[in-house]
Amino acid sequence: xxxxxxxxxxxxxxxxxxxxxxxxxxxxxxxxxxxxxxxxxxxxxxxxxxxxxxxxxxxxxxxxxxxxxxxxxxxxxxxxxxxxxxxxxxxxxxxxxxxxxxxxxxxxxxxxxxx
Amino acid sequence: xxxxxxxxxxxxxxxxxxxxxxxxxxxxxxxxxxxxxxxxxxxxxxxxxxxxxxxxxxxxxxxxxxxxxxxxxxxxxxxxxxxxxxxxxxxxxxxxxxxxxxxxxxxxxxxxxxxxx
Numbered sequence: 649x650x651x652x653x654x655x656x657x658x659x660x661x662x663x664x665x666x667x668x669x670x671x672x673x674x675x676x677x678x679x680x681x682x683x684x685x686x687x688x689x690x691x692x693x694x695x696x697x698x699x700x701x702x703x704x705x706x707x708x709x710x711x712x713x714x715x716x717x718x719x720x721x722x723x724x725x726x727x728x729x730x731x732x733x734x735x736x737x738x739x740x741x742x743x744x745x746x747x748x749x750x751x752x753x754x755x756x757x758x759x760x761x762x763x
Numbered sequence: 764x765x766x767x768x769x770x771x772x773x774x775x776x777x778x779x780x781x782x783x784x785x786x787x788x789x790x791x792x793x794x795x796x797x798x799x800x801x802x803x804x805x806x807x808x809x810x811x812x813x814x815x816x817x818x819x820x821x822x823x824x825x826x827x828x829x830x831x832x833x834x835x836x837x838x839x840x841x842x843x844x845x846x847x848x849x850x851x852x853x854x855x856x857x858x859x860x861x862x863x864x865x866x867x868x869x870x871x872x873x874x875x876x877x878x879x880x
Binding site: 753 | 796798804805806807808811819821851853855867868869870871872873874876
């Protein structure tokens with residue numbers, strides 16, 4: 649069963665504005681990690697940010713922050729001050745501690761930054 | 764600090780042939796995972812190797828097999844290629860024992876684009 653849901657196939661944002669990419673997940677494992685990756689047209693998956701299920705604070709990495717709402721099982725990525733180079737596919741992923749070793753990915757969101 | 768490397772970058776094969784893809788993990792990493800990414804989809808987990816053994820496997824047939832060498836590098840082999848095997852194949856490395864913590868973050872290579880005709 650699909651465990652990661654990204655409901656926005658495509659998003660547009662004006663350069664220098666902030667944008668939120670949505671991600672919801674489903675798990676019965678009390679311990680898990682949530683990840684966001686960026687995939688430019690070249691194909692390489694670039695790690696952006698990590699959030700652990702027991703982390704008390706929302707993760708931040710430069711212009712990236714993760715809006716983690718555990719009760720709602722959502723882990724939305726916020727990109728501040730968008731740049732043209734942010735145009736890419738963005739994938740949300742999850743790994744469960746007790747269940748298995750694989751990383752489950754969502755279907756992705758294509759972000760386009762307009763000048 | 765060398766990142767994850769994969770070879771070849773592109774490959775064209777015909778149905779029924781066999782293919783071998785190669786991956787060298789990021790320095791200091793001991794675990795290698797392989798993913799298949801079809802056009803327009805998210806990556807799908809194939810299998811993971813640790814200590815030269817397959818530790819976990821996704822929903823892929825036995826035509827997909829792999830190997831990990833003592834230097835932690837890995838190969839993905841696909842036999843009897845089908846048209847549907849055309850995809851981007853991604854290798855990711857991580858540090859075992861860190862589980863699903865930040866230390867266990869998977870770092871990806873540039874991928875191998877396989878086209879089966």
